[in-house]
Amino acid sequence: MASTLDTILAAAKDHADSVIKPNVETWNAAKAWPRDASDKAGEAGLTGLYAPVELGGQGLPLSEGIQVYEQLGMGDGAYAFALSMHNICTFAGCGYGTEAFKKKWGRELTSGRKLANFALTEPQSGSDPMKMYSRATINGDGTWTISGSKAWVSLATEADLYFTVVKTSDEPGHHDMAMIAIPADAEGLSFGPLYETPSYSFLPMSEMYMDRVQVSEDNIILPIGQGFQGSLMAIDIARVSIASGCCGLMQAALDTALSYAKNRKMFGGKNLDLDGIQWMLGEVATDLEASRLLYRKAAEALGTPEGPLMAAHAKRFVPDAALKAANTCTQVLGGMGLLQPYGLDRLSRLAQMLKIVDGTTEISRKVIGRALQKRAAQLPDLPVPKGFGEIDSAPAAQQVA
Structure with a gap:
């Protein structure tokens, strides 16, 4: 069953x-x-x-x-x-x-x-959600009045509900953040021109503007004080989800290359009989298997203390591997790989997009780096071999002499 x-x-x-x-x-x-x-x-x-x-x-x-x-x-x-x-x-x-x-x-x-879609990033802050300018004022009847703007809102103009993170005071930090769902037909909600995204132009993305948008308290998803942590959890889920989608992209690229190489005649045989082609596609296959193991392990860790770090590992490694896979498979097809019907150029552009959204690979490296710093602090210092470091520990006068 x-x-x-x-x-x-x-x-x-x-x-x-x-x-x-x-x-x-x-x-x-x-x-x-x-x-x-x-x-x-x-x-x-x-x-x-x-x-x-x-x-x-x-x-x-x-x-x-x-x-x-x-x-x-x-x-x-x-x-x-x-x-x-x-x-x-x-x-x-x-x-x-x-x-x-x-x-x-x-x-x-x-x-x-x-x-529904998620609105966190703002035009002026990018990957730094602490620099948030969207503000919600709580009215006497419990409704919220929201003003501000968000950037890179996907399904812009198409979604029916936008889960939006806002601050509720001018105090620095994240302790006043909340998440509220704004209906698409709310008065004062509008969108800028759609971004030009050549390889995924069917997915509308734009800035979202809130001009004294009034929302019922029934639509509060995460109350004041929980908005920031909830957003981080949402981003961790999104990062692992992106890694999962990238595995599908890698499989699509690999299958395209295999379908082509098994029949392409060259040097008295088929492309797929050549060691060089096998090695190129073999590396893609290994990266794909490693990526699957990594994103699934990260998915199991979501909601645990290890979740954010595992999500960062998945978001750092898998989209990079997907971009490499799409480019390698394009190379296997040679000039044919540049033609639209094979779709490999689109896969390369999509992989690049997935490296960036919901935290760039550089942000993931930062998360991983901080974890390494914490681990290093817990490790014992290595002994310094005799004779090393003596100049550094000598008085300044002796060093000059």
């Missing part, structure tokens, strides 16, 4: 094969989010992965649900990314939202009839 995870993974694979792959180039040409596709994802159970069953979700733990994006990533990494962010918001709303919010929005989100 198939488990819920097996059923969902099979549904995700079918969605990638039957909905994403045949249509992604058309979506990009149209420069519009394929709402009919995300509706089908909802019908397949892919839009409420971590939400409780009683609200229409699949009730999967993070460690299992995150594997869905590997399947979707074989179709398109940007599409997988968008659905991963929707699922994170649905997880937050159905798990931590008010009862009134769950009653109004829960099944709408888990079914995919309504889409």
Whole structure:
């Protein structure tokens, strides 16, 4: 008897094969989010992965649900990314939202009839969420009035709900941050021009502006004091989800190269018979297996003290490996790899995008570096061999002499 995870993974694979792959180039040409596709994802159970069953979700733990994006990533990494962010918001709303919010929005989100996205980054602060200028004023009737702006908001103009992190005072730090869900039809909410994103132009991204937007207290997802930590947890989930999607991208690139090389005639044989080609693709295959092990281990660690570091390892390693894989597979095809029908140029651009969103690989290196500093502080000092360091410890006058 198939488990819920097996059923969902099979549904995700079918969605990638039957909905994403045949249509992604058309979506990009149209420069519009394929709402009919995300509706089908909802019908397949892919839009409420971590939400409780009683609200229409699949009730999967993070460690299992995150594997869905590997399947979707074989179709398109940007599409997988968008659905991963929707699922994170649905997880937050159905798990931590008010009862009134769950009653109004829960099944709408888990079914995919309504889409959600996350708004944290601001135009002037980039990877530094501590520099936040969006402000919420709490009114006498409990409503919140919000003003400010966010950047790199995906599903901009398309989502029905934006899970937005704001500060509630001018005090420095993060202890006054909260998360509130802003409906797309809220008065005062608007969006800037869509960013130009050539390889994933179907995914709308832009800045979001809030001009005295008034929101009901029913829409508070994380109260004052919990917004920052909740955002970090959301980002950790997103980073591991991206790593999962990158594995799908790597598999798609590898399969394209294999399909080409097994029939390409060269030097009296087939490309895939050449040691050089085998070695190139063998390295991609090893990186893919290592990436799968890493993101799945990171997914198991989410919610534990090791979670942020493991998410950083996954986000640092896997997108880099995906970009390398896409470029290597392009090289295997030679000039043919540059042609649009093979899709490898699109995969390279997507891998580059996935290196950047939800924390660049450099930010992940910083997280890893801090962990190494903490570990170093707990280790004993190494003994200094006799004769070393004597000049440094000698009086200054002796050193000059």
